[in-house]
Amino acid sequence: MRLVVQVKLLPTPEQAEALEATLHQLNQAANQVSRLAFESKTFGVFALRRRVYSELKAVGLGAQQAQHVIKKVADAYTTLRGLIRNGRLTGKRRVKAESKPICFRSNAARPFDDRCLSWLHDARTVSIWTLRGRVKGIAFTGSAEQLKMLAAYRRGESDLLLRDGVWYLIATCEVPQARLEADPDGWIGVDRGVVNLATTSDGITYSGERLSGYRRRMARVRAELQARRTKSARRKLKRRAKRERRFAANTNHVIANEIVADAQRTGRGIAVEELAGIRDRVRLWPSQRATLSTWPFHQLGDFLAYKARRAGVAFVQVDPAYTSQMCPNSWCGHTARGNRPTRDTFRCRSCGFAGPADHIAALNVSRRASAVWVFVNMPNEPAVESGLSASRAGQPDRTARRKPRASALGR
Known part of the structure; x- marks a missing residue:
């Protein structure tokens, strides 16, 4: 590689x-x-x-x-x-x-x-x-x-x-690539977010408080410099923007190194949510747009992918739909918006299973990874011919639960 x-x-x-x-x-x-x-x-x-x-x-x-x-x-x-x-x-x-x-x-x-x-x-x-x-x-x-x-x-x-x-x-x-572990002994699910930069299915949380505080300070300084409208202020703005990017990249490197090292030590793979196009799918308040638009979600995913590949650790992306609203119990699986009463908490309305919402999402990501890994390693890939994507492998067909259209009922 x-x-x-x-x-x-x-x-x-x-x-x-x-x-x-x-x-x-x-x-x-x-x-x-x-x-x-x-x-x-x-x-x-x-x-x-x-x-x-x-x-x-x-x-x-x-x-x-x-x-x-x-x-x-x-x-x-x-x-x-x-x-x-x-x-x-x-x-x-x-x-x-x-x-x-x-x-x-x-x-x-x-x-x-x-x-x-x-x-x-x-x-x-x-x-x-x-x-x-x-x-x-x-x-x-x-x-x-x-x-x-x-x-x-x-x-x-x-x-x-x-x-x-x-x-x-x-x-x-x-650099020579390590031999890929074709049959990982389980998966480490990783849920990425703003409040918590990453939460693993093992319950390890990488808080984003330090990075958030740093970015808030930089935002205040940036506003002051922008108000001056001088050449020296613009030069300082460029230098501070580069410093902020380096700080965020270093934070993501540290998180990715720890997760990959844990996966390599335990013989497991790494699974993350496929967040491509999240900025187009999510509706935000104006005060939240700058935070989400500049948050390094994609960079952390890239770091995890190439570091895992270099270490020979399996890496997959799974469908992110309802990961924080679905009960992780295999015998329950109840999915509802009410399962997440607040941003930080999860409580299943069906079986009563409760826990931190980010940890629940990471557990669901870990569960979906096994089905995705089997799908992407199938020799003939029949699901590709039928139009399914790898990230949706192993997930229930939600279109089957939809009500038939009026034309289908002969109306």
């Missing part, structure tokens, strides 16, 4: 100056190629290469970097067409995107392959091609795990990036 490793460069002032001049020149060249591609409606790699390759070489770019600039521009327009085709760029945003050529920032990341960049892992230095010649002996640093992974599994290109005055190299590593 592919993982991304980011290490920090520690260049001298002279080395940093050469790197910055090279990065600016490459992005300036990309903007020129982008304007030509937009004006001539030429977006293919080979067509662009025939038109601009010699010009890029004439301004001092090496052969490899000229090729990378052309491919970067072609890929950017391919991505734009894909967003439009898939309906993710519509209305005024689409008109604005199609009305002008794609523009690259002066410090946007640029790829360097092994001909332009060499790694010396023993000395912890890199050698990079620049417009001022080959710059050698640029030190880099990272965690022990990052450096070990980089030395053993790095493959392909590396991206040079300047962010907030700090230089980084982002490398792709092909």
Whole structure:
């Protein structure tokens, strides 16, 4: 499986100056190629290469970097067409995107392959091609795990990036995947939420109070900065937004690591609710919209998925319908909105089973995982042919309980 490793460069002032001049020149060249591609409606790699390759070489770019600039521009327009085709760029945003050529920032990341960049892992230095010649002996640093992974599994290109005055190299590593446990010994159900970021079927709760408090403080500071309407305030807003994203990502990493480690130790799999499109399905008060729209549900699910795959732990997504309203007792299964009188409590009106609502939801997710796992591992997948989705496998057909339409009764 592919993982991304980011290490920090520690260049001298002279080395940093050469790197910055090279990065600016490459992005300036990309903007020129982008304007030509937009004006001539030429977006293919080979067509662009025939038109601009010699010009890029004439301004001092090496052969490899000229090729990378052309491919970067072609890929950017391919991505734009894909967003439009898939309906993710519509209305005024689409008109604005199609009305002008794609523009690259002066410090946007640029790829360097092994001909332009060499790694010396023993000395912890890199050698990079620049417009001022080959710059050698640029030190880099990272965690022990990052450096070990980089030395053993790095493959392909590396991206040079300047962010907030700090230089980084982002490398792709092909890490061998652990053997998947085909027959897990049970499942850890994970219910994701706002008050509690995650609750497992084992009863372990990861409270979101610390993250919520942090985000409330950031919201107050953000409102104060937005009221100033100055350039310095906008710069601070960008820095604080990045800090908030890093804080949330670190919190999700910690939660995912603990859940995956528990599953690996006990030989179980991990099951989560499939929350795709939740923002379109849920009606919220205006005061709740910002909280839900910026909450990192999807990120936690992604972290759990790739960490489980790396550890060889089975991972599935199940249908989220009524998980917090259905009784987890196998002999009961009563489902009703009244089973959840408050946000935090669950009490079955049929059998009297009670408990924290998030824990009940995690238990139901765990129960559904077994049916989903059997479904996705069926050799012929007959349910796919009948139009069923994996997340609905093992669930009762709720359409069968609906009243027949008037046309079906002959009326």
